[in-house]
Amino acid sequence: MLNLLMPPSSYREEDRSWWLNDVRSLQGALRNHARLTGTQTADVAIIGGGFTGMWSALALLDRHPKLRITVLDAFRCGEGASSRNGGKAHGYWSSLGRLSQQLGASAALATARLGDKAQDQLRSFCTSSGRDCWWQESGNLAISTAASQDYKIAEAVAVAARMGVADSVVALSQDEMVQHIKAPLFRGGLLYREGATVHPARVAHYLRAEIQARGCAIYEDTQIAAITPTENGAVLHSANGQLTAGKVILTTNFALSSLAHLRPHLTNFSSYATMSRPAPEALRGHGWLGSVGAADLRMFLHYFRKAGDRVLMGAGSGPIGFGQALQAERLRQDKPSLRRPANALQRLLPGFSTQDIERSWGWPIDVTADRLPYAARLKGQNIFYGGGFSGHGVNPTLIIGQCLASLVTGQDDEWTRSPFCQRKMPSLPPEPLRFIGGSAVRWGIMSCENDEEDGHSPNMAARFCAALPRLTGMSIGLR
Incomplete structure (x- = not known):
């Protein structure tokens, strides 16, 4: 029997x-x-009704329209991480350098091109008649805000040219950056034309309506406590009933750490975001007239985008989780982490103040040791799983949905042959070293990046902690 973790209430x-x-x-x-x-039955049961689970359901129905699919969520479909992110939709062109080092040039390009394919499908869904998902497609900026980040601009351009995809990115000088957004700290950067922004909760809402319209059974407020594998599938157990399915897909995000063989490869962090009040004058003052999205070039980056006359500012720098403690308050209500995006909004876009904040929130994110999501099958069982989005999920959840649908239906295609399904995932140190080391690295990197942005030299302790991932040969936490 496989016991599942209870996610925090949404x-x-x-x-x-x-x-x-x-x-x-x-x-x-x-x-x-x-x-x-x-007692219910289904051909395929999907546990976890977020983006990944719902994209998986649609991808399965595209392949086999008569499949009896049931989607189950512990709370409400689409109200977990899917509705608490920044709503920035892009694939992997901005990660080309890292991916080529980890996977090789050919696999890195294949990964980025699957991101393009997912972006096309996401665009088609969000812009279909009757769906107001706030889709805006003007690209994504990666902005240097400190001298220590400047090298990343030339490096990204050189990598793209070397790999034959020079048109995937454009370098912007400080003067050229002003044509998109002007701010005192912005030194120049990169423009990735693939980027778009959406209203993530609206996307989730329309996905939920679509899977229902196409015949999926949906059960909400249904925590699946355990799964009993059988010769022909599995039995799912909840407090009020059970469901027998031929195949099961687990898309429970950070709660996938309930799978013992995945724990060495995953850790849980948290991401926090702030939404401003409407501020059209501040936006005009910064020359932000279009809908381009943006992020700085920190390792623990700040990401930001417009939402009408508002600005969302997010920070992927919340506290690290310990083991399987998914309910920890620091992953959702850590006070310094709640303040950090608001402070970044004022620092990066000084036309705004901390008084302009309407709402702030946080939520756990699952991070793989190589920051790339995965889809796989439990050995010898009709149970499949996918996750590991590492704070980048609007586009990749669709990729993993396609991967899972192909795995479940036994297809040999571009999705199942991709690194998302085929790579060997690196491991992280065991607990408590993972928590202690991860917390030290987080402190070191954040201290270094804050000092560098302020024009100061980081102290030796911060530099040492920030260098630990590189010194120990890890793929996560590299600046």
Whole structure:
């Protein structure tokens, strides 16, 4: 029997994102589906009704329209990480250098091109008639805000040229950056034309409606506590019922650490975001007239985008989790982490102040040792799983949905042959070294990046802690 972890409640008001509050205005957005009761059956059961689970359901139906698919969520489909992110949609062109080092040039290019394919499918879904997902496609900026980040601009351009995809990125001088957004700290950067922005909770809302319209059974407020594998599939057990399925897909995000063989390869961090009040004058003052998205070139980056006349600022620098303690308050309500995006908004875009903040929130994220998601099958069982988005999920969840659908249906295609399914995942140190070491690295990198942005030289302790991943040969935490 496989026991599953209980994820944190997505219903707590203090954890609710601005996106979730906004989506309540849509018809049917507040009505939950019934709990699983009695004894039910399905061809495929999907545990976890976020982006990954719902994209998996649609991809399966595209392949086999008559499949009986059931999607189960412990709370409400699409109200976990899927509705609490920054809503920035892009693939892997901005990660080409890192991927080529980890996977080789050919696999890195294949990964980036699958991101393009996913972006096309995401665009098609979000812009279909009747879906107001706030899709805006003007590219994504990667901005240097300190002299120590400048080398990354030339490096990214050189990597793209060397790999024959020079048109995937454009270097911007400080004067050219002003044409997109002007701010005192912006020194220049890169423009990746693939980037788009969406309203993530609206995407989740329309996905939920689509899988229902195409015949999926949906059970919400249904925590699956355990799975019993059988010769022909598995039996899912909840408090009020059970479901027998021929095949099972686990898309429970950070709760996938319940799988013992995955624990060496995963850790849980947290990401925090802030949404401003409407501020059209501040946006005009910064010359931010288009819809381009942006992020700085830190390792623990700040990501930001417009949402109408508002700005969302996020920081992928929340506390690290310890083991399987998914309910830890520091992963959702860490006060310094709640303040960090608001402070970054004022520092990076000084036309805004901390008084302009409407809402801030945090949520756990699952991070793999190489920062690339995965899809796989439990050895010898009809149980499949996918996750590991490492804070980058709007586009990659669709990729993993396609991978899982192909794995479940036994297809040999570009999805199952990709590094998402085929690579050997590196490992992290065991607990408590993972937590202690990860916390030290986080402190060191954040200290170095703060000092460098302020024009100061980081102290020796911070430099040493920041260098630990490189010194120990790890792929995560590299500056």
